[in-house]
Amino acid sequence: MLAIATASLLLASSAFAQSTTSFPEGVVATGTMGTTNPPEPTLGTAINQTSYARLLSVNSIDDWCIFAPPESQVIADSETYEVAWCSQARNDARVIPDGTITGVSLLKTDMYVQIMGYGDLTKINIPAGDWGGELDPHGAYGSGNPIGGNVTTNMTIDGETINVAEWMLYVSYEQFCFRACTWANSTYSAAAMCWHELDEMGCEFVMPGNYNFNGTFETCEADVAYPPGWYVEGVTDGTTSFSSFAQYWTGVVNGVTYTNGDLVTPSTVQSTPSSSNCQTVPTISNGIALASLGVSGAATATGSAATATGTATKSGSSGSSGSTTAESSSSSNAAVPGARVFQAGLSEGITLLSMISAIAAIAIFH
Numbered sequence: 001m002l003a004i005a006t007a008s009l010l011l012a013s014s015a016f017a018q019s020t021t022s023f024p025e026g027v028v029a030t031g032t033m034g035t036t037n038p039p040e041p042t043l044g045t046a047i048n049q050t051s052y053a054r055l056l057s058v059n060s061i062d063d064w065c066i067f068a069p070p071e072s073q074v075i076a077d078s079e080t081y082e083v084a085w086c087s088q089a090r091n092d093a094r095v096i097p098d099g100t101i102t103g104v105s106l107l108k109t110d111m112y113v114q115i116m117g118y119g120d121l122t123k124i125n126i127p128a129g130d131w132g133g134e135l136d137p138h139g140a141y142g143s144g145n146p147i148g149g150n151v152t153t154n155m156t157i158d159g160e161t162i163n164v165a166e167w168m169l170y171v172s173y174e175q176f177c178f179r180a181c182t183w184a185n186s187t188y189s190a191a192a193m194c195w196h197e198l199d200e201m202g203c204e205f206v207m208p209g210n211y212n213f214n215g216t217f218e219t220c221e222a223d224v225a226y227p228p229g230w231y232v233e234g235v236t237d238g239t240t241s242f243s244s245f246a247q248y249w250t251g252v253v254n255g256v257t258y259t260n261g262d263l264v265t266p267s268t269v270q271s272t273p274s275s276s277n278c279q280t281v282p283t284i285s286n287g288i289a290l291a292s293l294g295v296s297g298a299a300t301a302t303g304s305a306a307t308a309t310g311t312a313t314k315s316g317s318s319g320s321s322g323s324t325t326a327e328s329s330s331s332s333n334a335a336v337p338g339a340r341v342f343q344a345g346l347s348e349g350i351t352l353l354s355m356i357s358a359i360a361a362i363a364i365f366h
């Protein structure tokens with residue numbers, strides 16, 4: 001059921017919206033484009049492997065982008081300034097070198113597009129062993145992680161390209177999952193469907209689906225998942241009520257202790273949506289010979305292992321056992337069985353702490 005919007009409403013909702021579809025509130029980004037981005041998504045831009053463009057487009061199995069560091073560095077330390085890496089030359093962004101990605105599953109649903117991938121992401125500057133972190137348009141500074149990061153997709157209800165207001169990316173050295181929220185209704189807002197505060201939970205919890213696709217490149221239709229962390233509580237008079245899981249966080253900021261969230265972390269999701277009509281392609285190579293252009297995919301600098309430190313502590317079991325703290329190393333998290341834990345997802349809390357200490361430092365020096 002589509003409502004037809006007036007031209008003025010569409011202009012208010014997006015500079016790029018030109019169709020007659022009225023997207024529900026909260027779906028289309030209303031702000032300006034990040035300063036390092038082209039004014040609109042553009043295919044076939046010049047290759048620039050030192051670009052700082054931060055515009056992702058997710059359009060098809062061989063036309064998508066993710067964020068990764070500009071130089072080799074753990075995600076936790078580079079969240080605010082990650083750059084766009086695309087499977088094609090587009091958006092003035094960097095090109096993902098052929099051979100990086102070993103499997104992709106792209107899901108189109110009524111409320112979001114989701115892309116899951118495996119590969120050797122050390123080729124796009126994520127250090128080996130880095131369990132990565134979570135990026136979204138909010139971030140500690142409210143202007144996105146990365147700052148000025150934007151996302152478009154044409155996998156919308158009518159094929160129109162929109163700038164999405166809500167998206168989330170989990171990325172590690174060997175896996176990523178990304179969701180752009182393209183629709184909403186009174187049960188599920190775009191913000192709920194792309195909920196960005198479960199940064200310690202892995203792809204399979206936050207973006208459930210069939211993750212057994214390494215080695216294949218597929219595009220599928222899929223049912224809509226429950227929003228991340230939502231569980232059905234009951235149905236009364238035909239209306240479903242939900243409870244939701246909030247990740248546990250406690251920390252000391254300027255001497256004040258803050259505590260939030262649930263002590264027990266659920267080990268499973270409400271349900272894993274099924275997918276259908278999968279179409280596979282043999283490869284998503286772009287054929288661009290980066291080396292012959294005198295550029296490589298990744299910078300040569302080596303990154304340090306994840307070493308998040310700070311006073312924040314998150315706990316709760318993940319999968320069948322284990323708890324994590326800000327002080328734990330990536331290797332100890334890697335040993336946690338069950339759901340994959342993105343240790344560096346802690347960085348949002350860390351970033352907040354460092355921001356507050358930065359503000360304190362400024363105050364002292366003035």
Ligand SMILES: *[C@@H]1O[C@H](CO)[C@@H](O)[C@H](O)[C@H]1NC(C)=O
Pocket residue numbers: 029030031032033034136137138142143144148149150151163164
């Ligand atoms: C770009 O991203 C920023 C930060 O998330 C957001 O405020 C803005 O609305 C986005 N603009 C577009 C055109 O997507």
Ligand SMILES: *[C@@H]1O[C@H](CO)[C@@H](O)[C@H](O)[C@H]1NC(C)=O
Pocket residue numbers: 048049050051052053
């Ligand atoms: C590549 O991107 C960098 C960073 O945005 C910019 O300084 C440089 O001029 C670009 N190079 C070319 C050839 O456009």
Ligand SMILES: *[C@@H]1O[C@H](CO)[C@@H](O)[C@H](O)[C@H]1NC(C)=O
Pocket residue numbers: 059060063154155158159160
């Ligand atoms: C979306 O973009 C892809 C790749 O750029 C293109 O193949 C596809 O036709 C586009 N979809 C629509 C509906 O225009």
Ligand SMILES: *[C@@H]1O[C@H](CO)[C@@H](O)[C@H](O)[C@H]1NC(C)=O
Pocket residue numbers: 110111185186187188224
């Ligand atoms: C919203 O969409 C979801 C997923 O398709 C559906 O289960 C739910 O019933 C819808 N809610 C309303 C009020 O239409």
Ligand SMILES: *[C@@H]1O[C@H](CO)[C@@H](O)[C@H](O)[C@H]1NC(C)=O
Pocket residue numbers: 102118119174175214215
């Ligand atoms: C995916 O497959 C590649 C190639 O077989 C393999 O090297 C890699 O370890 C696999 N990734 C994961 C996360 O299993």
